[in-house]
Amino acid sequence: MNGWGKDMVDLSVAIVAYKDYGDVIHAVTSLEKYTSGDLTKQVYIIDNSSGEQAYDALREEKLSCIGSFADVTYLDAGSNLGFGKGNNLVIPMLDSRFHAMVNPDILFTEDVFSKIICYMEDPEIGMCIPKLTDETGKMHWAYRREPTVSDMFIRFFCSGLFRKRVKYHALQDQDFSQPFQVPFGQGSFLVIRTDLFRSLNGFDERFFMYMEDADLCRRVNQVSKLMYYPYASVIHKWDRKSHRDLKMFRIHLGSMRAYFKKWGFRFR
Numbered sequence: 580m581n582g583w584g585k586d587m588v589d590l591s592v593a594i595v596a597y598k599d600y601g602d603v604i605h606a607v608t609s610l611e612k613y614t615s616g617d618l619t620k621q622v623y624i625i626d627n628s629s630g631e632q633a634y635d636a637l638r639e640e641k642l643s644c645i646g647s648f649a650d651v652t653y654l655d656a657g658s659n660l661g662f663g664k665g666n667n668l669v670i671p672m673l674d675s676r677f678h679a680m681v682n683p684d685i686l687f688t689e690d691v692f693s694k695i696i697c698y699m700e701d702p703e704i705g706m707c708i709p710k711l712t713d714e715t716g717k718m719h720w721a722y723r724r725e726p727t728v729s730d731m732f733i734r735f736f737c738s739g740l741f742r743k744r745v746k747y748h749a750l751q752d753q754d755f756s757q758p759f760q761v762p763f764g765q766g767s768f769l770v771i772r773t774d775l776f777r778s779l780n781g782f783d784e785r786f787f788m789y790m791e792d793a794d795l796c797r798r799v800n801q802v803s804k805l806m807y808y809p810y811a812s813v814i815h816k817w818d819r820k821s822h823r824d825l826k827m828f829r830i831h832l833g834s835m836r837a838y839f840k841k842w843g844f845r846f847r
Contacts, residue, residue: 586674587674587675587676588619588620588621588674588675588676589618589619589620589675589676589677589696590618590619590620590621590675590676590677590678590679590692590696591620591621591622591623591669591673591674591675591677591678591679591773592610592620592621592622592623592678592679592681593623593625593666593669593678593679593680593681594606594607594622594623594624594625594681594682594683595625595627595662595665595666595682595683596624596625596626596627596628596683597626597627597628597659598628599683599684600642602683602684602816603624603642603645603683604642604644604645605686606681606682606683606684606685606686606687607622607624607645607648607651608644608645609686609687609688610622610681610687611648611651612687613687613688613689613690613691614687614690614691614692614693615690615692615693617693618692618693618696620650620675620692621650621652621675622648622650622651622652623651623652623654623669623672624642624645624651624652624653624654625654625656625660625665625666625668625669626653626654626655626656627656627658627659627660627661627665628659629655629656629657629658654668654669656668661784661786661787661788662766662782662786662787662788662789662791663781663782663783663784663786663787663788663791664782664784664787666680666781666782667780667781667782667784670776670777670780670781673773673776673777675773676696676772676773677692677695677696677699677770677771677772677773678770678771678772678773678776679692679768679769679770679771680766680768680769680771681767681768682766682767682768682815684767684815684816684817685767685768685813685814685815685816686714686813686814686815686816687813687814688812688813688814689811689812691709691811691812691813692770694709694808694810694811695707695709695770695808695811696770698758698806698808698810698811699770699772703803703804704803704804704806705771705772705775705799705802705803705804705805706764706769706770706771706772706775706796706799706803706804706805706806707769707770707771707805707806707807707808708721708722708761708764708765708768708769708770708805708806708807708808709768709807709808709809709811709812709813710755710807710808710809710810710811710812710813711765711767711768711812711813711814711815711817712812712813712814712815713814713815713816713817714814714816718755719765719815719817720749720750720751721764721765721767721815721817722749722750722753722761722763722764722765722807723748723749723750723761723762723763723764723765723793724747724748724750724762724763725762725763725793725797725842725845726763726790726793726835726838726839727845727846727847728839728844728845728846729744729846729847730744730748731835733745733748734748735828753807755807755809756809757809758806758807758808758809759806759807760800760804760805760806760807761796761805761806761807762796762797762800762805763792763793763796763797764792764796764805764807765792766791766792766795767815767817768813768815769792769795769805771799772803775799775802775803779795779798779799779802781795782794782795783795783841785837785841786834786837786838787830787833787834788827788830788831788834789830789831789834789835790831790834790835790837790838791834793838794838794841794842797842
């Protein structure tokens with residue numbers, strides 16, 4: 580349903596899963612535990628691991644416990660659509676004021692959504708990213724300037740040699756105790772106005788995985804603002820697979836090529 584329907588909820592949430600059912604369960608149960616009951620919501624789990632027989636039985640066993648939550652809907656993607664296309668699968672179903680894209684490896688320890696939605700009542704804010712930390716409370720540097728070819732090369736191959744540039748790219752010259760506009764916020768946890776997400780046609784599906792978040796942030800900032808909001812925090816386990824797995828690294832490289840082909844090969 581499009582528009583402001585009579586049953587419109589405050590918030591919709593999309594969690595794209597790929598074999599990581601244990602993480603999905605922890606994410607959903609912590610979300611349900613800490614999100615205020617005054618906030619109406621609909622949670623969608625989009626399963627990208629469909630068709631892989633080793634996970635068929637596991638899926639039924641692991642996800643059965645979330646059936647107790649009336650506002651959780653399971654969607655079988657039919658195949659591995661990738662991160663962006665998997666998230667886009669729910670766009671025709673959305674009837675919400677705000678929409679969140681949440682990684683399965685996110686854990687909630689407070690009512691993050693109520694705080695963010697209150698902040699986003701400011702009409703100039705189109706999208707918001709909270710404070711992301713590890714399980715010890717250490718902050719993740721998940722906020723960056725717009726990517727350049729040089730920054731991506733340094734990040735993957737020689738970050739220890741260009742620490743000043745790495746810190747600059749990661750916005751470490753900003754005051755993270757205060758809100759500020761972010762050029763590029765990591766896609767592990769983003770809250771966007773649903774009508775804006777729909778008008779932008781969601782993620783660019785040319786990116787199978789990686790860089791689709793940088794692309795979306797850039798398009799949001801062209802018409803609105805992506806803001807960092809430090810007064811709400813979530814835990815992100817963040818395993819950085821593309822730094823350790825050759826297949827994922829190749830996918831990341833392909834996405835970087837697609838990004839720079841779209842936006843220009845800027846080096847500085």
